[in-house]
Amino acid sequence: MIFILVKILSIVVPLLISVAYLTLAERKLMASMQRRKGPNIVGFIGLLQPLCDGLKLLLKEPVLPSSANTLIFLIAPVLTFLLSLLAWASIPYSAGVVLADLNLGLLYLFAVSSLGVYGIITAGWSSNSKYAFLGCLRSAAQMVSYEVSLGLIIICVILCVGSLNLSEIVLAQKSIWFIIPLFPCCLMFFISCLAETNRAPFDLPEAEAELVAGYNVEYSSMGFALFFLGEYANMILMSSLCVILFLGGWLPPFDIFFLNWIPGGFWFGLKVILFLFAFIWVRAAFPRYRYDQLMRLGWKVFLPLSLAAVIFVAAVLISFNYLN
Incomplete structure (x- = not known):
């Protein structure tokens, strides 16, 4: 059971990190194609930007629509x-x-x-x-x-x-x-x-x-x-x-x-x-x-x-x- 759990985590954790840095890669690549800079402030050449974005979303208050x-x-x-x-x-x-x-x-x-x-x-x-x-x-x-x-x-x-x-x-x-x-x-x-x-x-x-x-x-x-x-x-x-x-x-x-x-x-x-x-x-x-x-x-x-x-x-x- 523990072995299966470790195998699942070994897929899920790298996947979530890949998703985070795919967003950064997308913003950087599109910035290059459109002749602008893209994220470059948080961390070295903007490498900590996805972590900051994730932390911001995690700490924000969830808004539930009254009619939902x-x-x-x-x-x-x-x-x-x-x-x-x-x-x-x-x-x-x-x-x-x-x-x-x-x-x-x-x-x-x-x-x-x-x-x-x-x-x-x-x-x-x-x-x-x-x-x-x-x-x-x-x-x-x-x-x-x-x-x-x-x-x-x-x-x-x-x-x-x-x-x-x-x-x-x-x-x-x-x-x-x-x-x-x-x-x-x-x-x-x-x-x-x-x-x-x-x-x-x-x-x-x-x-x-x-x-x-x-x-x-x-x-x-x-x-x-x-x-x-x-x-x-x-x-x-x-x-x-x-x-x-x-x-x-x-x-x-x-x-x-x-x-x-x-x-x-x-x-x-x-x-x-x-x-x-x-x-x-x-x-x-x-x-x-x-x-x-x-x-x-x-x-x-x-x-x-x-x-x-x-x-x-x-x-x-x-x-x-x-x-x-």
């Missing part, structure tokens, strides 16, 4: 945060380094990520605010829409591997990473991840111009902090999933003797940082979509393309098996 459903209002951010942590149980960081090496790991991940909608819906509804409610409806519609194309793209990878186990998916990429034969799928998967995590240019649920701040508009102190932690933990999770499905997980880029001596966790972390950089870059480079454009992209572009990808990949695999 208090119990559900308090449970919603906790639910969102816990669901963002649950998914990490099946993520393999290196060969054999995983909390639970599930044979149905992909199915488990998809099930947990689907439940994330409930935290957002309950937050928006229990706030008893029209802005929060509109934000939660947008978010729910957006997440459900893009989960369809995510699932179909994952089916393409499953067809190539023949397993739902995440470790086996990584090991199947020893000869070639799936990003090379399935590059269009990887691109669609990454864009769908942006929409799934409510990140720019698909951050419609938090549109400041029309919805003030979306579903978390009534939250302050630790309630807001938990939503914030959940969102950034989901960003890291989706980046990890992109790495596992398309970039060979912990495998080095080339099968060279000296590269194989470097720990798998290093390669995994490096690839995840690459995808996180892409998340931040997209936010700095692209304007926000209109909501009708977002839905059209999901249902009229990504859904047909991902369906076509499933049929094409299945046809190619059957053809090669037939020829062999």
Whole structure:
């Protein structure tokens, strides 16, 4: 029991530190892209800024709206945060380094990520605010829409591997990473991840111009902090999933003797940082979509393309098996 608890803490604590410093990295990178300084006062080059921000949110007084459903209002951010942590149980960081090496790991991940909608819906509804409610409806519609194309793209990878186990998916990429034969799928998967995590240019649920701040508009102190932690933990999770499905997980880029001596966790972390950089870059480079454009992209572009990808990949695999 103590051993399992230590294993869980060894995942959760580094994850929370990563989330804290991802916010700093985002602010620094966006500042560089926009030719300004970013956080640079607290600590050396601003390295203590995330700790100060976390402490400030922890010490602030929580404000409960008088017309809100208090119990559900308090449970919603906790639910969102816990669901963002649950998914990490099946993520393999290196060969054999995983909390639970599930044979149905992909199915488990998809099930947990689907439940994330409930935290957002309950937050928006229990706030008893029209802005929060509109934000939660947008978010729910957006997440459900893009989960369809995510699932179909994952089916393409499953067809190539023949397993739902995440470790086996990584090991199947020893000869070639799936990003090379399935590059269009990887691109669609990454864009769908942006929409799934409510990140720019698909951050419609938090549109400041029309919805003030979306579903978390009534939250302050630790309630807001938990939503914030959940969102950034989901960003890291989706980046990890992109790495596992398309970039060979912990495998080095080339099968060279000296590269194989470097720990798998290093390669995994490096690839995840690459995808996180892409998340931040997209936010700095692209304007926000209109909501009708977002839905059209999901249902009229990504859904047909991902369906076509499933049929094409299945046809190619059957053809090669037939020829062999």
